[in-house]
Amino acid sequence: MWSWILFAGGLIILVLAVVAVRLQLQVAALKRQRQSEQLALEQAERDQRDRINKSIQIIAQGVESDQLSLTEASIRIKVLLDSLGVDDSVRAEYTAFYQLAKATDHIPILAQWKQLTLKKRVAFDRERETLEGEYRDFVLDAAKRIRGKTF
Template structure:
């Protein structure tokens, strides 16, 4: 055999090996991309389900505020926090400002352990404040609760 043929064969072997390596690497990249797409789809589905759960919670709270199953203050705090967790825009926050306004007026009132640490007299004073704010915002909040029904954010 001549030197040219030997070099040609060696060159073809090298090119074949490099092509095989490139093919294997390309296949690995393809597999990795498929896995990433699947993970992204799962994450998007989980986010979608979480948003749906939060939206359902908002609907339940709006209904509960109308049937007085919980105080207007508690409903406003919970609904406004849930709306914020969904990242609603300023237009939605303005449309449902009743929830935010009552929350703002009552956010100084201690909750949970802070409430338990208060004397009975202090608790009564805060309850009177809360009920006074709820009375003045009642129609505004209940209107917002009616308007939020069936909405998804």
């Protein structure tokens, strides 16, 4: 009788040990999977930041070579910097983009622009050009300073 009890107890201990080992292996596999997913996520975030930084550089170059309006460049760079979550010191350093974007944020864009009458478009274009004239040196200077920077 004792031998059966000892055998049953040993068998129970053996089964519990096998279950414990299996569970530990599963936990270790899950941990490795989470670490792998975390590394992939961090790499994706780095890649996204790189793409955004390259976009900022292309836009800044476009400003210097007069390939796009100062307003469009300011809006785009502002949005890109904000998407990177830059701190207030960066916003202050490149405030020209933020100020021109804010000064022109009431001007309709895309589908809303297309719905405007020709008279309204001309009026908004004049207003935009006036504002760009006021901010021109400020924005060009910011575009030169932002070249080569990464955030």
